[in-house]
Amino acid sequence: MTKPARQPTESVVQVVDLTHQGHGLAEFNNKPLHIRNALPGESVNARILKKRGGKLFADAVAILGSHHPHRVESSCSAYPRCGGCSMHHIDYHQQLKLKQHQVAGFLEQQNVSPLQWNAPVSATRLGYRRKARLGVRQLGEQVLVGFRESFSNRVARLSACVVLTPELSALIPVLKQLLGKLSIAASVPQIEFAQGDHSVALMLRHLVPLSDQDLHLVGDFQRRHGVQVLLQEGGYDTLVTLDGSPIELLSYQIPASGVYMQFDPRQFTQVNQPLNLLLIQAVLSHLSISSHKRIADMFCGLGNFSLPLARAGAKVWGFEIDESAVARGIKNAQLNHVAERIHLSVADLYNEANLALPKLDALLLDPPRSGAGPHLLSWTQQSGCDEVVYVSCNPETFAEDAALLTTQGFALAQVGVFDMFPHTSHIETLGYFTRN
Ligand SMILES: C[S@@+](CC[C@H](N)C(=O)[O-])C[C@H]1O[C@@H](n2cnc3c(N)ncnc32)[C@H](O)[C@@H]1O
Incomplete structure (x- = not known):
């Protein structure tokens, strides 16, 4: 005799919070229950899909009673099953607020008080991912x-x-x-x-x-x-x-800087090009480049920021672990006639304790999720820089690094979210630190 298939557990639960991943949070059998497509204040019929590490994961099969005021109809027929996005059911302006709120929460945990919050910046909301x-x-x-x-x-x-x-x-x-x-x-x-722009x-x-x-x-x-x-x-x-x-190489333009970048399909590039262009502009305007400004671009990749900085007149030292990206960055610098103002080097910035940094005015950081790493304070100390621009893809490590910078007299002068990945829980933050 075949065993009857087990019916999935369903239960009506009250959603009390929203997780950083964009899922509704409730409780079931004294365990945290993460529910996709559910918002705080909603009462939902949750179908439990799986258990992992003491947590339960569920689908909201029906929303009973009133909906959250910021709930919207998703424009994607595969949502919420597809894990590419997790915030399609939330009004876009509210998504931005939630992201900014999360950054504020992490900064508060680290006792870092920004002097100014900038409004979240967004570009293309759909059809952006390259x-x-x-x-x-x-x-x-x-x-x-x-x-x-x-x-x-x-x-x-x-x-x-x-x-x-x-x-x-x-x-x-x-x-x-x-x-x-x-x-x-x-x-x-x-x-x-x-x-790229064309292929x-x-x-x-x-x-x-x-x-x-x-x-x-x-x-x-x-x-x-x-x-x-x-x-x-x-x-x-x-x-x-x-x-x-x-x-064949791909390419993209940075029109405001008159820069043309070539890259190999394997190399890191920012996924949302319209937003990337706004990010580059913001970095340039924070650093108000003058012809003598000396800047280190840490985690520089292909030189996405180094080239526009050099084109604006700065002298730039870039560091990056990916040898092929550094080689491509050097070629890009030559192609854009800024090679004399850029010096790119291969370095493992998490493990290179004796990085030779010259005297600098500013440090630009754009690290992976794990943050700037153990040598951040030695870079600011050694270079004597008074400005730090920090592009972060992880608000938690951003806040930890911000706290470290404050121990050296830096203040977080401005901070705000740049929405690189709309409708997902991914948060990109731009922070500008100054030292008196
Ligand atoms: C977020 S990307 C930024 C790249 C570049 N700023 C851009 O806008 O295209 C982070 C970069 O850090 C580099 N990276 C990762 N680990 C590193 C390490 N230990 N030392 C130096 N660079 C590293 C990656 O290869 C990647 O290019």
């Missing part, structure tokens, strides 16, 4: 291509995506068709996209070699859709073009 890694899953005849679902590792069922740029979104259905024809579809775990590269990860027929189909796809397909059998270093020719 970089993404999508999962692939073969289910019988069907192939799924999408972000991972929230609260699970499954690939979401997408036919389009409203936060990807229209060009990348339009590739989802045709990629599903292509993969459905490949003999190795079950051995393609993911596809990564990178887009798209698509990195197809495959665990077994493609057959001749597969290669023919992929070549045909590349021609038909005008994208560069790169095959990736292992790490990034294994990326190859279909015909073995060199990987």
Whole structure:
């Protein structure tokens, strides 16, 4: 006799808070219950999906009674199952307020009081995302291509995506068709996209070699859709073009600075280009560049900030761990005729205790999520700089580093959110510190 399938647990719960991930928070059986698509004050019928680490995760299958005043209808048919976004059901202005509120909360925990809050800055709210890694899953005849679902590792069922740029979104259905024809579809775990101003590269990860027929189909796809397909059998270093020719570079413009940046599809670039342009402008205006200003750009990547700073007249020292990004940054500096004002070096900024910094006016920081690292205060001390501009993708480490800076007499003169990833819980913050 077959065992009857277990019915998922459903219960009516009261949502009391919103987590930093954008999920409603309630309690069930004395355990915290995280509910997607639920807002504080709402009473919801929650279907428990899974348990992990003492927490429960659920879907709001029905909202009973009145809705939260900031609830809106999501413009995405895959929401809230698709984990690419977690705030689509919240009015956009409220999303910005929530993000700013979270930054304020982390700063308060560290006893850092900003002198001025700047209004949150946003650009394109939909169709902004130029970089993404999508999962692939073969289910019988069907192939799924999408972000991972929230609260699970499954690939979401997408036919389009409203936060990807229209060009990348339009590739989802045709990629599903292509993969459905490949003999190795079950051995393609993911596809990564990178887009420049004029072209798209698509990195197809495959665990077994493609057959001749597969290669023919992929070549045909590349021609038909005008994208560069790169095959990736292992790490990034294994990326190859279909015909073995060199990987074509992508590019973007920074029009206000008259700067043209080239990059390899593997290299870090900011995902939301309209917002990136606003971020660069804000960094430049905080530092009110004069021709003698000396600035270090820590975690400089390709020189996304270094080049506009140099173009505005500053002398810039950039440091970055990715050798290929530094090499590309140097080429970009030459291409833009600012090489004499930029000095980019490879350095592991978390582990390099004896970084040789010259005397500086300002330090620009744009670190990964883990923050500026253990040498932050030695950089400010050694360089004697009186200004720090901090671009952060993690408000928690931003606040910790802000607290460290205050021990050296810096004040957080201005701070505000730059909404790099609308409709997601990701928070980008720009802080400007000065020392009297
Ligand atoms: C948020 S990105 C910023 C890049 C650049 N500022 C931009 O706007 O494109 C962070 C950069 O830090 C670099 N990075 C990560 N760990 C590092 C380390 N230990 N030392 C130096 N750079 C590191 C990454 O390679 C990446 O380029």
